[in-house]
Amino acid sequence: MPPEIIFVWQYLHTNVDGLSGAASVIAVIDISAKVASLCFQYSVAVKHAKGDIERLQQKVNNINNVLEKLQQLLHKQDRSQLSTIRTLLDPLQRCSRELEELEATLKAKLELSRGRKAMQRFGIRALKWPLTSKEVEKTVRNLQEYENTFSLALQVDQTQKLDLTKLPIAAGASFNAHTEEHNARCLPNTRTALLKTVAEWATNKDSKSIFWLCGMAGTGKSTIARTAAQKFAEAGELGASFFFKRGEGERGNASRFVSTIAADLVAREPGMLPGGQQTSSAAPALVVVIDALDECESEEDIRGILQLLTRTKDMRPVSLRVLVTSRPELHIRLGFKQMPNGTYQDLVLHEHELSAIRQARMLSPDWPTADQIQALVDLAVPLFIFAATVCRYISTKGGHPEGCLNKVLQYQKSTFSQLDRTYLPILEQLLTEQEEDEKEARLQAFRKVKEVACRLDALHSVLSVPDSEHVPVRLLHLSFRDFLVGRQRQGKSPFWVDEKDTHKQLASYCLELMSNQSGLRKNICSLSGPGVLRSEVDKGVITSNLSPELQYACRYWVSHLKQAMSLVGEISRCIHLLDNLQTLIAPSAGTVLSFLLDAKRFVLRFQSVVADAPLQLLYACVRARDEFSTAKF
Template sequence: MSDHEPPSGLPNQLGHRIQGNQLSGNARAHFGDIYNISREDPLSLLPFATKAPFNSYDRQHEPICLPDTRVDLLEEIYNWADGKDGQDERCIFWLNGLAGTGKSTISRTVACRYNKQKRLGASFLFSKGGGDVSHAGKLFTSLAVQLAFNVPCLRQNICEAARKRSDIASLSLSEQWRQLVLSPLSNIQSKSYQSYIFIIDALDECENDKDVGLILQLLAEARLLTTIRLRVFLTSRPEIAIRYNMHHTIPTEHQDFILHDIPPKLINHDISLFLEHNLRVIRQELTLGADWPGEVILRRLVLYACGLFIWASTACRFIRDGKQLARKRLDKLLKRSSSVITGPEKHLNEIYLAVLQHSIPSEFSDEEKEEVCDELKYRLGSLVVLLSPLSTSALSRLLQLSREDVDSTFNNLHAILDITDDPTRELRLHHPSFRDFLLNKDRCGNFWVDEKQAHHMLAASCISLMSQTLKKDVCELHAPGYKATQVESSRLQKCLPPDVQYACLYWVQHLQRSSSQAYDSEEAHRFLQAHLLHWLEALGWMGKTSEGIQAILSLEAYVLIDESPNLHAFIHDAKRFALYNRTIIEQSPLQLYCSALILAPEKSIIRREFKDCIPSWIRINSKLLEYWNAALQTLEGHTDWVLSVAFSPDGKQVMSGSEDRTVRLWDAATGAALQTLKGHTDSV
């Protein structure tokens, strides 16, 4: 499904800078560092999801539609985007379809066309479990950065918006969209009327349904632009939240096309061309003979695909991966597949089962097969429930397995996993439908992965890994006054590699998603008693203090006080300790063991548990508080007296005015500074 011409455009030009960059967890490793944007450039203030663009380094080998396929559909999309539909000014084109029907390939094809025409404004491809591309947090900042490069006349407007609101990335999605995208587009200065397109792929894989609804409402505001035409091409499965918003919230602003309703004759024609092309490549690579596989078999494969391009592409990868046994693998598929036309999901189940079963040697005894199957389920289960992608090396360390063991498990799964020889490249599924298959007991039989159990195992692995690797002064700086901003990225990656950073960020979420309760004196409790300060220190170096505080708050709400009173009390005290010392953790993490611990109340559980960490050379002459007082934390940032304070109606944010002539917005739960408003000529 690909033409082999590399897409042009900014992300491809900079692709080699993306390669090898370890971004997991390091908040400072954002767009500005990777693309050599100076820290003085306002664009460096905008967090950028490097895997979001259609032609990012990680996506460079993903296919586009073959010539003479999807002809009518692509023509309809292009006519809409180019404004050839006369009075049709609907700004959103929603391509929806079932899993495996080719939505993402079509979106890449559309993106490639308009990128070559210099009319692609930006693209963002969502992916469940994909870290920055699994949620909407960096959607509009990423679109804005791409716009600044793809449409040079917009760069100044976008930079000005980022400069005016230096904390724009912490604002609501609505504010980000309107200030970074809509407003710069509204103020574009051009002699001729121009047209651009945004590509948003797999919106259904965005984690938060409420965000999805808001995104659709905001994108529909493209209709308000008068000096420029902005079209939004959007793909997703027909999930309830998206269907509702399309048909009830923005019914007049969108045009939809249901991919799985295309007449079977047209779909089968395109799948036939796809299979013919890929099987010809396999035939030439493996010298299988000019008549292989033949028209009859080709027609049977088209029938078995049942309208799903993912079935056809998985089948071709499975056959190709067999090398000299390619003929046998084709025969195996033909024997397994039902000759009766049934629902497409059944055919997808059959090919996924064929790939999994083939990965278990047939000569093994039943007992050995069961053992291999259990290992396969554990490793695949861990992979499909990851909350952010990891490389083979990082996953093996997280699971505390050898690289060889993990490689041997995945080696026969190239048909469903995107695996390369580079151990540092992130492992990915070829298609999200495999995750759906593996987590559905009714579809995959003996290979079923219990999702909650998989989360439980990963939570245990995270805790075990952190217990073994986290320690005081983990970056070996030997200077308690060291600033977090002074630590080189290379040192951080060496001392806190991606697997450890992953464990620090996600262990609480895995515990919660497992639905297994944490009890006194058990694993989670023992970890916190031994390593709370080490964990907070690591988060400080990673630039993830807010995420750590949020994890503690979530854990406090999750642990039942009646069933685990000691653990709950410990977490509550840890919350007070972390909130009170937030600035210390963010700026100088090693001061946790000095000023933070020393000044904790005498009855603090954290002080009692970690008193041996206090340096022996420090003496305390003044009397300390006995218990935590009513002050949860100090919000630091104003340079003069604070004169006014107000809470938002939902209690989630605090706003403060000061004699320094600024207004500051804070997250009430974590204490994070969200925004600074400047411009007043007197105290506020």
């Protein structure tokens, strides 16, 4: 993580004694001088590794120079007025330890070589540099971070001013940013127990400062984080939020993470600024929401963020709670494990969902096993909808959760594609305990679009099936469509659907529906006369005469039945439908094309009238029959 970002956080958390910081500065100056001297001796005596030695020596000298300037500043000013010296104790101590280890390594090798009599034959040139290039690179990188941290501290104390209200922020990272406003929140009466747990954690003064909500891809972490952030904001408890998103510029890394959080916190509670005035007499408790930490592109940045978060439990004058969501990636798990005891509590979301199923279905306390959970985690990558789909499938009424889970785990990565692993276990239950001829009949029925209602019971895991028959059935995820109609799946999946043939069936069904006795007819809503405006027609009259399925047929089958289209307020759609129909007609069919052209001209000519008074369509036809010669009205 960039050291200036580390420092901003440290600037908000200044509880280190100034005298200890000053003593640490002197200690690091002393040890850095010793290491620089040893590097010089090696540079003279060693024939190879000159570049590595010079790089390391230069970096150590840089740290020495910066800290000497800081020491001079300490002598000139009152330590209590130097805000940053109190923040440097931890990096100074870590830098000192690393330099001490480096000194010990260099010194031991140097003394050992000098003590050998055999070396005298060949001279000091026989001395070897004890570090590999990789070790030097790692050390130089660490020392660079220390140097930058110390340099920034020096700059701030020299100016005695850091305006946190003008910090650079990551655009679009907030939960209520424009880029996030259309992303999902938890639906009403869903995730209630989990959201209650998070809310109680945030308001309990004895709770741990960090709540880690962990879950495999597709378990709804971001939806929960977004909902929780909104609830905290409505309650006046949200201090800041940062929603990581890989590949989205500053949202995909930590370059502006802490500055964004700091700016939000200062805007919410000016008392966090040195010398600032609190907005209330009681110390407020604010929540910081950090979503999708695993989307941060640098593992090193993630480790740095987790280290910084451990400081929140002691922050004053504002008490902070931090809600973090992420996938259970190894480096994140290790980062949390390295936190001091009592720093955080966690909830593994996919285990929480499976636990709810276990309790609801009264299964064995050891279900599912740790190996089964890990297998699900592995299978969930990279299709995020996998986890949610599997949990819905396992909890389906009528099925046995243990059997369903075992079924899912049969589809291993080495044999099946991600789409197959997600959807085959669900669809193959349609064929369970069927003879071969019965299986084929069921597959044929599955591909048909008639008698839909009786086929939906087993598909709630992949479809949103409403209670009302007047509300459309929807896909839960577009990947299910890819699974069904993808051309590359033809001949490979028994559930493959020929999209072209299905569209033909739908067109035929629409025509059949519009043509039968309960379909379209003259003056279908029994209006009293051609002067009746559409706005005067009760919606109930339209609905009772034009059923949802009949309206669907009229909307999606290109036809000249404009009267019905006008009654549902979509006469303008006819123009688009006629254009589409023209593209399907062969150029040789001149009569049909002429008819469609006349029909389009007719709609354009009279659409404003017909849109208001549908029955005027009939009279318009009579008036226009001479002008539109090919359209037989």
